[in-house]
Amino acid sequence: MLDMKYLRSHFAEVKERLKFRGEDMSAFEDFEELEKKRRELLGQTEELKSKRNTVSQEVARLKKEKQDADALIAEMREVGEKIKELDADLRDTEEKLEQLMLRMPNIPHESVPAGDSEEDNVEIRTWGNVPEFGFEAKPHWDLATDLDILDFERAGKVTGSRFTFYKGAGSKLERALISFMLDLHTEEHGYTEMMPPYMVNRTSMTGTGQLPKFEEDAFRIEAEDYFLIPTAEVPVTNYHRDEILNGEDLPIAYAAYSACFRSEAGSAGRDTRGLIRQHQFNKVEMVRFVKPEDSYTELEKLTGHAEKVLQLLGLPYRVLDMCSADLGFTAAKKYDIEVWLPSYNEYKEISSCSNFEGFQARRANIRFRREKNGKPEHVHTLNGSGLAIGRTVAALLENYQQEDGSILIPEVLRPYMGGKEKIEKK
RNA sequence: GGAGAGCUGUCCGAGAGGUCGAAGGAGCACGAUUGGAAAUCGUGUAGACGGUUACCGCUGUCUCAAGGGUUCGAAUCCCUUGCUCUCCGCCA
Known part of the structure; x- marks a missing residue:
């Protein structure tokens, strides 16, 4: 939500800024x-x-x-x-x-590039080398099915489309990635680990901006009017809803693993195969509560933390500065990190790092005091995936595939995989 | 799911239709005292939304879980909802 007082005195200006994002x-x-x-x-x-x-x-x-x-x-x-x-x-x-x-979206930061569509997002850096295979590379859904580590078909029977069973080494790999990422963020990047509820109430969904505008994107538990979380951002940001934080404690940083649930309304026919677009997926999310004057350096920091995961896993990626048309409703500034996916022969989003400035803080009433008896001010909130686990598995399978259909396990993950070096057919 | 008790400021806790934004403690901040500290004493200690204002500030309304109602007047009475606790049942 925008600041009412600011809006009152700058309405014409705000209108211009929102038109800039195509609103x-x-x-x-x-x-x-x-x-x-x-x-x-x-x-x-x-x-x-x-x-x-x-x-x-x-x-x-x-x-x-x-x-x-x-x-x-x-x-x-x-x-x-x-x-x-x-x-x-x-x-x-x-x-x-x-x-x-x-229902009024956030105002884009002045540094946001102008654009009409995702075509206009600006690539600001790439990392790693796109692999070249001396054989015909397979998509992860074929690799995984051959290795018997993912089972989409039976998930379709048991639940429906866009679900999967992880199995054997696949399940272990998923678990390894979750642990690896949480350990990295807590031990190296200073985050406090958290496991949040997977269902939240309507107020929480409104606090972070999923509601009221995007209700059809979420799964709802009708009897309780609860929502399955689309991301841990929702419970973790709302953790401090209606609170006045101590300025000395900022920045506060949480890394939370959770399952995420999305209805994918309007995505029919897109990414129908594999792990890319599922109704339920795992994710490690980073959430930061910061002082307003720090939020842009914090955004760079946060993005760096997500990139670090990919670097350690040795997965090639690029970082995009999202243009005005592709910012999303809540962000003032957003970087997407895209990992190289051989089956798509292109980069595919694996993390999204956003600065919401005071947009969520005003909705969720999250404030801080600089000094003991100072006046409460709204914090700035940020979050970023660090990373989406399912898509990471897809990228690992595809980028680390060998000619015989086995998968090499990146060194940093081996301790989490019982020392195993590759996943191969039994 | 059944029965009961409760929800007041940072915390504890009084309050039972008017003088209550709310006694009294504790905590915290500042000051006095001290060589320094403890103890002691003094002072201060919400937020939201308006109005006014160059600024300090001044001022109105609202907030005692939330929402509604009764009343000239509600923390106090009534209703609904939420949450917490105790006992019973069920249960990972």
Whole structure:
């Protein structure tokens, strides 16, 4: 959510910035009028309440002195009715204003490149060498099925499409990657490990920006009105919802493993094979709560932490600076990290590192105090995948495949794989 | 799932229709005292949203789990929801 006071005084400017990201502003045209109406109603009702308060004290005094207060009480009864009316009107106006605000996307940072589509994202660096195979390389779904380490078919029977069973060395590899990434982030990068709930309530989903606009992307538990988390970002960011943090404790950094659930509404027909687009996948997520003035250096740091995982795994990747059209609803600035995927013969997103500035902090009411008795300010929040595990498995299988269909295990993972050097057919 | 108890400020805890943003402690901050500390004493110690303002500030409204209701007036009475605790049942 944007800052209401800022919006009030810079509405024209904000409109320009949001048009820059391709947002249709017609839905927000009512903002100024609603905002003005809100303040008018607030002024009126507060004035009456003030009157009621003073007169009520007067009534108390008269009664104490055994004097007649009936006239005042009658008068206040009317005032009470009027207040009730105004309050109802005010509530209605505030509700409309809030709904509007909750659907207004974040303002892009000035460094965000202009663009109309994902074509305009800017590649800012690449790392590693794209492998060249002296044989016909296979996609990971074929490799994995041959090795009997993934079973998409039976998952289809047991649940439905876009699910999988990990099996044997495949399951162990998934587990190894989770442990490896968590250990790296906690031991080398200073994160505190966390395992969050996989279901959250509506308030949490609204806090991080998945709701109200993107409800169809999430799985919902109807009986409780809970949502399966699409990413650990949701529970972990909301961990500090409605809190005032101690400025000295910032930055606060959490690394959380969780399963993630996405309905993939609107993705029918895309990436139908393999691990790339599943309804359920594992991910290690990094979340940072920082001071506003630090958030852009923090974003570089966070992105570096995600890149480090790929470097240690020896997987070639590139980093993209997301253009104005591809920023997503909540981010002010976003880098995507894409790993090389031989089966696609291109780079494919494996991590997304974002600076939300105060956008989530305002929604979720996460603040901090610089000094003991200082005024609370909103923190800036950031998060990034470090990394999506399923896609990492896909990349490992494809990039480390051998001619005989076996998979070489990168050195850093071997301690987590019982010392095993390769995955091969039994 | 059944029965019961509770939810007040950073924490503990009073409060039972008007004088309550809320007694009293503790904690914390600052000051006095001290060679320094402990102890002691003094002072201070919410947030949101408006108005006003160059700034310090001043001022109004709201907030005692959340939302609604009764009343001239609600922390206090009523209703709904959430959460916590105890006992029973079921259970990884």
